[in-house]
Amino acid sequence: MTTTRTRVLLRDRNARLYLAGVLISGFGTSALWLASGVWVKDLTGSDGLAALCMLAMWAPTLAGPLLGALADRVRRKPLLIGTNLLLAALLPTLFTVDSPDRVWLLYAVLFLYGAAGVVHDAAESALVATAVAPSLLGDFNGLRMAITEGMKLVAPLAGVGLYAAYGGPSVALLDAVTFVIATALYAALRVRESRPEPSERTPATEGARHLWSHPALRALVLAGGTTMLFAGLNGALIYAVVDGLGHSPAWTGVLYAAQGAGSVAVGLLSGPALRRLGERRFAAYGIALTAVATGLRALPSDPVALACSAASGVGLPCVLIAALTAVQRETPDALLGRTVATANTLVFAPNVLGLAVGAVLVELLDQRPLSAVLGVLWLATVVPLLQNPASTGRTASKSRSDANPA
Known part of the structure; x- marks a missing residue:
């Protein structure tokens, strides 16, 4: 059931256009995400080379502070339109990827993507x-999360189905078309922007300095990074969990579907929850729920595994939504682009490390004690968020006027 504020948000023209753009481009991105790995696997027969597709797409996140600074140096609406058109023009080059010696082009496109x-x-x-x-903003970020996770439930299967029927170029074409449609939606936005003044073009590192000097943002971003580190460790155990339950690897899709459904649900409810709890407590409760669910995966039970996946889907996005909303509210406009990009790097980059470490640990140790220990360690990370609830972030989120200090 939508809340009053959600209905108000959906009546806002700009919000509707943004969310429609997220829906359409997100469908194309999610479709290409899975199909690209299958494409490389079919051409090369290598699982390792197929896995590199995700690495190629994630690697640029490490340069987030530098890339994000571009959003503070030029007007943002034209930049959104330009990046969508660039990707729409870039994707058709994948039509030529038809042999192992052309796989490098797919990696290059995914990296630029x-x-x-x-x-x-x-x-x-x-x-x-x-x-x-x-x-x-909290309602918007929650709906954005719900849409993104909802696309992950249907788009990858649609992408693989399209790939199976017509090949990789058809998926690339679909993705290109979604970017063209998203471009039209972004072009219809009604916003007033002035070109940034040269005096506002501070160094790319200014975003990191702002995050570190702001106690509320620092706590939320650090909590987000720690959560994604543990999420990577947890994700590396998924096949061992399924094996322990006596199912084939394909059953992981059932667990991911349950997790996605949980994420959609929390996305729809995050706006009211943020106003009631504040960013810090909303994030802390979400992390605690995810940690408990992770620990309970040590129990060899199908219903428990499904319930834990759904609970993780509810809990995991909370800190991500809380951190982004706080950054948007507490950051001056001239620094917002590089601060968001820096925060994304600090939050999401640890996920790659977690996946790598988890892949090693699951080969050496049994999944059940690993899940139990991981749940306990993860739960301990909630403490810093609950020690100082009276923060500027919490105050801003609970204020009825929600005035932006920036």
């Missing part, structure tokens, strides 16, 4: 903070 995505996310988050009322 990831880099453009970092710039796009920074520009979009910064522009949203000025185009959507501050009191609706």
Whole structure:
């Protein structure tokens, strides 16, 4: 059931256009995400080379502070339009990938895709903070999360189905078309922007300095990074969990579907929850729920595994939504692009490390004690968020006016 503020948000023209753009481009991205790995696997027969597709898309996140600075140096609406058109023009080059010696082109396109995505996310988050009322930012970020996770439930299967029927170029074409449609939606936004003054073009590292000097943002971003580190460790155990339950590896899709459904649900409810709890407690309760669910996966039970996946889907996005909303509210507009990109790097980069370490640990140790210990350690990370609830972030989120200090 939608809340009053959600209905107000959906009546906002800019918000509707943004969310429609997220829906359409997110469908194409999710479709290509899975199909690219299958494409490389079919051409090369190598699981390792197929896994490199995800690495190619994630790697540019490490340069987030530098790439995100672009969103503070030029007007953001034209930048959004430009990145969408760039990707729409880039994807048709994949039509020539038809043999193992051309796989390098797919990696190159995916790398540029990831880099453009970092710039796009920074520009979009910064522009949203000025185009959507501050009191609706939590609702917007929650709906955005719900849409993104909802696409992950259907788009990868659609992408693989399209790939199986017509090959990789058809998926690339689909993704290109979604970017063209998203470009039209972004072009229809009604926002007023002035070109950034040269005096506002501070170094790319200014975003990191702002995050570190702001106690509320520092705590939330650190909590987000720690959560994604543990999420990577947890994700590496998924096949061992399924094996322990006596199912084939394909049953992981059932667990991911349950997790996705949980994420959609929390996305729809995050706006009211943020106003009631504040960013710190909302994040802390979400992390605690995820930690308990992770620990309980040590129990060899199908219903427990499904319930834990759904609970993780509810809990995991909480800190991500809380951190982004706090950054948007507590950051001056001139720094918002690079600050969002820096925060994304600090939050999501540890996930890659967690996956790598988890892949080693699961080969050496049994999954059940690993899950139990991971749950306990993860739960301990909640303590810093609950020690100082009276923060500027919490105050801002609970204020009825939700005035943006920036």
